[in-house]
Amino acid sequence: MAFRSGFVAIVGRPNVGKSTLMNSVVGEKVAIMSDKPQTTRNKIRCIYTTDSAQVIFVDTPGIHKPKHRLGEVLNQAALSTLKEVDAILFVVEATAQPGPGDKFIIEHLVKVNTPVLLVVNKIDQLPDKQAVLPIIEAYRDLLPFAEIVPVSALYRDNLDRLVEVLFNYLPEGPMYYPPDMVTDHPERFIVAEIIREKILHLTRDEVPHSVAVEVEEMKERSSNLVYVRANIYVERESQKGIIVGHQGRMLKQVGQLARQDLENLLGSKLYLDLWVKVKKDWRNREQILRQFGYREED
Numbered sequence: 001m002a003f004r005s006g007f008v009a010i011v012g013r014p015n016v017g018k019s020t021l022m023n024s025v026v027g028e029k030v031a032i033m034s035d036k037p038q039t040t041r042n043k044i045r046c047i048y049t050t051d052s053a054q055v056i057f058v059d060t061p062g063i064h065k066p067k068h069r070l071g072e073v074l075n076q077a078a079l080s081t082l083k084e085v086d087a088i089l090f091v092v093e094a095t096a097q098p099g100p101g102d103k104f105i106i107e108h109l110v111k112v113n114t115p116v117l118l119v120v121n122k123i124d125q126l127p128d129k130q131a132v133l134p135i136i137e138a139y140r141d142l143l144p145f146a147e148i149v150p151v152s153a154l155y156r157d158n159l160d161r162l163v164e165v166l167f168n169y170l171p172e173g174p175m176y177y178p179p180d181m182v183t184d185h186p187e188r189f190i191v192a193e194i195i196r197e198k199i200l201h202l203t204r205d206e207v208p209h210s211v212a213v214e215v216e217e218m219k220e221r222s223s224n225l226v227y228v229r230a231n232i233y234v235e236r237e238s239q240k241g242i243i244v245g246h247q248g249r250m251l252k253q254v255g256q257l258a259r260q261d262l263e264n265l266l267g268s269k270l271y272l273d274l275w276v277k278v279k280k281d282w283r284n285r286e287q288i289l290r291q292f293g294y295r296e297e298d
């Protein structure tokens with residue numbers, strides 16, 4: 001079977017369980033800094049890859065009632081996102097009839113042709129499974145959903161089914177991101193920049209600007225610990241020696257200073273794993289440049 005891939009927006013009023021759903025699907029905590037201000041459109045929130053498909057979940061900023069001009073602009077952005085994605089997961093609660101918040105989102109959803117999958121979450125809170133039927137009926141009256149899947153994001157109930165159904169809405173396509181990548185937060189880039197800044201500061205003129213830092217892995221290990229593994233690339237062995245320093249002292253100092261800044265930035269403890277590697281002529285190699293986040297459109 002051909003590989004499928006595509007972009008999926010998750011919408012729903014606050015507290016319905018969107019983050020829990022995404023974390024449960026992807027299988028690890030990825031919500032680091034996902035609550036940052038609504039600045040970019042189509043910001044990738046997390047990526048889920050299997051042998052047969054890749055789903056890229058995107059944030060939909062500003063689906064809330066506009067209180068001022070900015071809110072309206074963001075809602076326009078949200079609408080464009082909803083038009084561009086391959087499918088929309090609309091998350092609601094199994095325990096309540098559609099409320100004003102849900103209806104407000106439905107007003108957006110009726111304006112797009114994208115298939116909308118109704119995810120009825122928190123079924124674990126129902127006294128029995130039949131109780132979900134009147135809720136489903138009420139939603140069905142408001143919008144013709146492509147699919148309706150009751151789940152419990154918290155207890156991972158019926159999530160396999162949800163993913164299976166969702167895959168059917170993805171077109172055939174390439175694997176856009178490496179399979180081990182679960183987030184594409186721009187925070188990775190900021191983290192890399194802070195580490196680079198410490199190196200340049202501590203090594204002064206000894207290491208020219210031919211040093212690049214790539215954050216290879218960034219994961220929330222527990223509620224208050226973020227694990228970061230970063231590679232520091234230099235062009236020559238001699239530069240590697242300088243950055244590692246006598247008995248590893250320089251690298252340790254880089255790590256300590258970067259960690260202080262990053263812990264403030266991320267608001268949680270950090271385990272920073274730094275590796276120094278030699279890559280000859282990296283500056284000239286376009287692919288590596290892209291890997292470091294230097295894109296032409298930037």
Ligand SMILES: Nc1nc2c(ncn2[C@@H]2O[C@H](COP(=O)(O)OP(=O)(O)OP(=O)(O)O)[C@@H](O)[C@H]2O)c(=O)[nH]1
Nearest residue numbers: 013014015016017018019020121122152153154155
């Ligand atoms: N019982 C139960 N609780 C759930 C379930 N899914 C999420 N929750 C809880 O509902 C609350 C809100 O979940 P979130 O995942 O933060 O909701 P959200 O939609 O991302 O919220 P916002 O970020 O405010 O938009 C948390 O306390 C979750 O533990 C579920 O399937 N069952």
